[in-house]
Amino acid sequence: MMNLRNNLKEIRLQKTLTQENLALKVGVTRQTIIAIEQAKFVPSVRLALEITAALCMPFESLFWLEESQGGNNG
Numbered sequence: 649m650m651n652l653r654n655n656l657k658e659i660r661l662q663k664t665l666t667q668e669n670l671a672l673k674v675g676v677t678r679q680t681i682i683a684i685e686q687a688k689f690v691p692s693v694r695l696a697l698e699i700t701a702a703l704c705m706p707f708e709s710l711f712w713l714e715e716s717q718g719g720n721n722g
Contacts, residue, residue, distance in 0.1 A: 649715075649716045650713040650714065650715060650716070651687070651713070651714055651715075651716045652687075652690050652711060652712075652713060652714075653687065653711070653712055653713070653714045654684065654685070654687070654710055654711045654712075655709075655710060656681075656684055656685050656699065656710055657685040659703055659705060659709070659710055660681075660685075660703065663703055665703075667681040667682060667685075670699070670702060670703075673702040674695065674698040674699055674702050675698070676695065684699075696710075696711055
């Protein structure tokens, strides 16, 4: 199974944005940004694109798919 991973926190900090600032830019709550950063919430395609636009970053530099660890092997 593939999981959506991100480095949103690192990029956000490089851009000197708080979670609250980014949340306001994309129209969500700070809790939503926290959940995305902690991989507890998978954003919609629209929200992910809004985040990448707000950070002026290409999509694939913020989000990528990764094979999940520890699954059943058959």
